[in-house]
Amino acid sequence: DIQFQERIQQQSNQRLKAPWAIDEKETMVSAAVIYPRGRIREDFRGNIYLSSRSGYGQYLRRRETFPVFTPKLGTEDAAVILRQLLQVLRVAGLVEEVAPPEHDDDAPGYQLPGAALRWVAGDGTKPFHDAIRMPSASEAGGRTNRFFLEFYRDIAYEGKGLEAREHTAQVDNETRQQREAAFKEGKLPILYCSPTMELGVDIATLNAVNMRNVPPTPANYAQRSGRAGRSGRAGRSGQPALVVTYCTTGSPHDQYFFKRPELMVAGAVVPPRLELANEDLVRAHVHAVWLAETGQSLGKSLKDILNLIGESPSLDLQPHVHDSLEDEKAKARALTRARDILSTISDDLKEADWYSEGWLGEIFKKIHLNFEQACERWRGLYRAALKQREIQNRIIGDASRSPSDKAEAKRLRREAEAQLDLLIESDKVMQSDFYSYRYFASEGFLPGYNFPRLPLSAYIPGRRERQDHFLSRPRFLAISEFGPRNIIYHEGSRYVINRVIMPVGDDDVKTASAKLCPQCGYLHDIWGDTAGADLCEYCNTLLEKPLEQLFRIQNVSTKRKDRINCDEEERQRQGYEIKTGVRFADHEGRPSYRRSTVEHPGEGSLAKLIYGSAATIWRINMGWKRSDRQTGFVLDTERGYWGSNNAAIEQDEDDPMTAKSIRVIPFVEDRRNCLLFEPAGKPELNQMASLQSALKNAIQTRYQLEDNELAVEPLPGKDERRVLLFYEAAEGGAGVLRHLVDESNAFAEVARTALELCHFDPDTGEDRRRADRAKEDCEAACYDCLLSYSNQTDHRQIDRKSIRDLLLRFLQAKVSASPTGIPRAEHLQRLMNQAGSELERKWLRFLDALHLNLPERAQVYMQKFETRPDFVYDDSKTVIYVDGPIHDYPERAERDARQRENLEDFGYTVIVFRHQDDWREIVSRFPGVFGNMKEV
Ligand SMILES: [Zn+2]
Numbered sequence: 001d002i003q004f005q006e007r008i009q010q011q012s013n014q015r016l017k018a019p020w021a022i023d024e025k026e027t028m029v030s031a032a033v034i035y036p037r038g039r040i041r042e043d044f045r046g047n048i049y050l051s052s053r054s055g056y057g058q059y060l061r062r063r064e065t066f067p068v069f070t071p072k073l074g075t076e077d078a079a080v081i082l083r084q085l086l087q088v089l090r091v092a093g094l095v096e097e098v099a100p101p102e103h104d105d106d107a108p109g110y111q112l113p114g115a116a117l118r119w120v121a122g123d124g125t126k127p128f129h130d131a132i133r134m135p136s137a138s139e140a141g142g143r144t145n146r147f148f149l150e151f152y153r154d155i156a157y158e159g160k161g162l163e164a165r166e167h168t169a170q171v172d173n174e175t176r177q178q179r180e181a182a183f184k185e186g187k188l189p190i191l192y193c194s195p196t197m198e199l200g201v202d203i204a205t206l207n208a209v210n211m212r213n214v215p216p217t218p219a220n221y222a223q224r225s226g227r228a229g230r231s232g233r234a235g236r237s238g239q240p241a242l243v244v245t246y247c248t249t250g251s252p253h254d255q256y257f258f259k260r261p262e263l264m265v266a267g268a269v270v271p272p273r274l275e276l277a278n279e280d281l282v283r284a285h286v287h288a289v290w291l292a293e294t295g296q297s298l299g300k301s302l303k304d305i306l307n308l309i310g311e312s313p314s315l316d317l318q319p320h321v322h323d324s325l326e327d328e329k330a331k332a333r334a335l336t337r338a339r340d341i342l343s344t345i346s347d348d349l350k351e352a353d354w355y356s357e358g359w360l361g362e363i364f365k366k367i368h369l370n371f372e373q374a375c376e377r378w379r380g381l382y383r384a385a386l387k388q389r390e391i392q393n394r395i396i397g398d399a400s401r402s403p404s405d406k407a408e409a410k411r412l413r414r415e416a417e418a419q420l421d422l423l424i425e426s427d428k429v430m431q432s433d434f435y436s437y438r439y440f441a442s443e444g445f446l447p448g449y450n451f452p453r454l455p456l457s458a459y460i461p462g463r464r465e466r467q468d469h470f471l472s473r474p475r476f477l478a479i480s481e482f483g484p485r486n487i488i489y490h491e492g493s494r495y496v497i498n499r500v501i502m503p504v505g506d507d508d509v510k511t512a513s514a515k516l517c518p519q520c521g522y523l524h525d526i527w528g529d530t531a532g533a534d535l536c537e538y539c540n541t542l543l544e545k546p547l548e549q550l551f552r553i554q555n556v557s558t559k560r561k562d563r564i565n566c567d568e569e570e571r572q573r574q575g576y577e578i579k580t581g582v583r584f585a586d587h588e589g590r591p592s593y594r595r596s597t598v599e600h601p602g603e604g605s606l607a608k609l610i611y612g613s614a615a616t617i618w619r620i621n622m623g624w625k626r627s628d629r630q631t632g633f634v635l636d637t638e639r640g641y642w643g644s645n646n647a648a649i650e651q652d653e654d655d656p657m658t659a660k661s662i663r664v665i666p667f668v669e670d671r672r673n674c675l676l677f678e679p680a681g682k683p684e685l686n687q688m689a690s691l692q693s694a695l696k697n698a699i700q701t702r703y704q705l706e707d708n709e710l711a712v713e714p715l716p717g718k719d720e721r722r723v724l725l726f727y728e729a730a731e732g733g734a735g736v737l738r739h740l741v742d743e744s745n746a747f748a749e750v751a752r753t754a755l756e757l758c759h760f761d762p763d764t765g766e767d768r769r770r771a772d773r774a775k776e777d778c779e780a781a782c783y784d785c786l787l788s789y790s791n792q793t794d795h796r797q798i799d800r801k802s803i804r805d806l807l808l809r810f811l812q813a814k815v816s817a818s819p820t821g822i823p824r825a826e827h828l829q830r831l832m833n834q835a836g837s838e839l840e841r842k843w844l845r846f847l848d849a850l851h852l853n854l855p856e857r858a859q860v861y862m863q864k865f866e867t868r869p870d871f872v873y874d875d876s877k878t879v880i881y882v883d884g885p886i887h888d889y890p891e892r893a894e895r896d897a898r899q900r901e902n903l904e905d906f907g908y909t910v911i912v913f914r915h916q917d918d919w920r921e922i923v924s925r926f927p928g929v930f931g932n933m934k935e936v
């Protein structure tokens with residue numbers, strides 16, 4: 001009864017305070033009516049329709065249901081039984097007829113009277129068996145879960161009336177402070193915290209800290225546990241405090257410290273790793289120096305620097321902001337200061353691929369442009385909200401539209417207004433993602449370490465007393481967490497990602513295509529009408545037809561969802577199928593990366609290692625895993641709603657789709673330092689899965705990285721693993737992956753750690769069979785070695801014994817830079833044999849002695865240019881001439897010059913080493929070609 005419900009709702013609002021009152025936006029549940037027939041089009045979906053094909057109808061038709069009745073019941077028999085069953089129940093007073101049939105063939109609707117219900121508590125010994133869903137009960141009659149039994153019987157009773165709140169970065173600052181204060185005063189007995197409470201919050205009387213998992217490092221542990229028992233430290237008669245840490249079974253990290261608690265509780269606090277010569281990081285700091293020199297304040301929100309005047313504001317920089325950003329004097333001062341600062345890390349910069357003399361100058365040339373670009377996400381959100389408000393206003397003012405259209409339009413307009421407020425509200429913006437300085441940091445323009453870089457936002461509509469929100473997530477997580485119709489949880493409520501906040505500007509949704517190499521997963525993105533590469537630029541494999549309709553997912557919107565059906569729950573559990581592609585960064589039009597080989601003294605090359613800094617990674621959401629092979633998702637390009645993918649799942653009635661919808665494949669893009677590991681001799685799938693886990697764990701252990709700082713994925717995909725893609729997830733990167741290609745012993749050390757983790761003695765190869773304090777032997781793998789919560793889908797593949805021999809060989813191997821993937825010494829010998837003169841051989845020996853990169857090929861005839869350079873570096877498109885005295889003759893010199901100019905016109909770098917030159921000086925000018933000199 002809707003009116004009765006409304007009355008209760010009103011009363012609850014008058015007499016109860018939050019959170020107990022019924023929210024005004026709360027969708028009320030009404031009792032369903034049951035009809036013994038199938039559902040037809042105009043039927044209300046909230047009712048239940050019992051047809052002979054429904055679950056219950058099937059149950060009736062099962063042989064086991066009426067064992068004495070031998071012929072199988074047909075659907076028509078079942079339909080008759082269903083009708084009669086309800087009639088009989090009505091006679092007995094167990095159901096009431098509430099809706100009379102509308103015509104002769106129709107069946108009446110029934111409801112269950114409250115008085116006919118009996119609630120009987122079970123004794124906790126026998127679990128409920130649902131005979132409709134599960135035809136046969138399990139033999140033993142099932143088992144009850146002792147935890148829940150005790151929980152509901154005893155513990156829950158004691159917890160009655162206890163209030164608990166959360167304290168996380170997602171809670172706005174004001175509320176957070178209120179909760180902190182209430183907690184300090186003891187009014188709020190329990191506070192659930194994220195690391196927001198880790199630092200600086202002192203509560204003298206706090207006497208218990210529970211950690212729901214083991215913190216990443218001893219430093220975090222010290223901070224978190226140190227929140228308790230502080231009154232004792234102050235010298236007063238302090239009470240002891242209790243710190244309990246819960247160690248999750250599925251987490252290798254937690255299990256490791258469960259067995260070695262002293263390493264966590266009294267462990268050394270390791271300083272964090274940060275790669276100083278990370279391009280993004282250095283650039284952000286240079287920007288900060290520049291901004292300081294301009295003296296320009298960014299205000300509180302972007303409202304303070306952009307032009308928001310008028311109906312459709314330009315969102316350009318305000319004139320005074322524009323002027324101060326263009327201030328050449330400020331730029332000059334900043335350049336000088338930045339140069340001084342960079343000189344303090346010159347040793348690190350020397351090692352960096354991206355750095356050159358001209359780098360800083362380029363940054364200052366592009367600084368204004370970069371600043372404008374950093375404003376774009378904000379502009380996109382603001383324009384989208386303005387447009388939404390405008391469209392909905394039009395619908396509301398249109399007399400011809402239906403009341404339901406208008407109600408929908410009002411809801412969407414409210415949402416748009418709330419979004420606009422969030423973007424410009426200056427008093428509440430300080431702690432929000434749209435506080436100017438924080439915003440520019442998250443866009444990577446300014447330095448910042450505490451929040452996701454280049455995040456995606458999800459709009460969460462507020463409930464009473466709670467403001468609207470934008471949640472932010474790093475984009476690689478957002479591709480699945482904010483994926484189409486995914487469910488997220490926030491402040492105890494459930495939300496479904498139902499909409500994309502559509503970018504404004506283009507009428508059509510902009511999509512791209514891409515070819516992913518079927519062999520190695522290398523990414524070839526295609527924008528516009530070009531055909532794209534035919535061969536993989538990385539491994540030369542023939543590429544297949546491109547993935548089309550790729551849609552760069554931006555910000556999304558959610559709505560509250562009170563109920564979730566089991567189908568959605570199952571989808572949720574299975575998750576999406578995510579594909580990954582990688583592409584190395586271009587430096588002056590060429591992909592830049594370093595190649596090395598893992599070389600065994602007796603067996604030659606065991607694996608290739610390729611490192612690329614700031615490589616482009618795409619993560620592509622192909623669809624729900626358990627879907628009918630359909631790729632992608634249906635997107636309503638007019639309203640931005642995500643359609644449900646599966647025809648069996650009914651469309652969400654609250655999110656009506658317009659006819660303008662297309663199927664798209666969402667993706668996100670980011671730049672990360674990454675390492676491709678390609679073992680020789682194509683190991684089996686189980687070996688690759690085991691290596692993947694072993695190398696990741698070993699790298700993390702050796703370099704003390706947290707689990708979320710290093711990611712690994714098999715390429716081209718899970719079913720065929722040829723290459724392992726490792727990438728650094730940490731903001732700024734930890735510089736670990738580069739270390740693995742640069743240091744000749746680093747990989748062997750990782751292999752040693754991996755052997756130890758896999759319970760092998762690294763020196764003898766002997767199987768120790770289990771971890772130090774483990775109680776049982778480890779057969780294929782255990783949580784002490786290769787299993788972890790996050791690699792559960794690989795558990796059946798993983799076998800530590802399958803990689804023992806491989807790891808033992810890695811242990812003896814050295815890593816050396818090699819352009820072709822064969823051992824350096826062998827390659828050098830080949831080049832020596834091909835060399836045309838003693839001077840060229842001298843040049844090769846010179847490179848080798850200084851551990852510089854060797855060319856790929858020697859004496860290559862280039863027909864187009866009618867020239868035969870002495871050496872070629874294919875990767876960097878560089879040709880080398882080592883000129884003896886004969887080239888000094890004027891005629892020869894002239895011909896040389898002509899050919900070489902021609903090469904340069906076609907984008908080649910030509911480097912000439914004349915016999916009388918200072919060769920060291922020449923190589924030092926081209927670190928991108930030769931690498932940096934290392935004298936041993
Ligand atoms: Zn390839």
Ligand SMILES: [Zn+2]
Nearest residue numbers: 778781782785
């Ligand atoms: Zn094990």
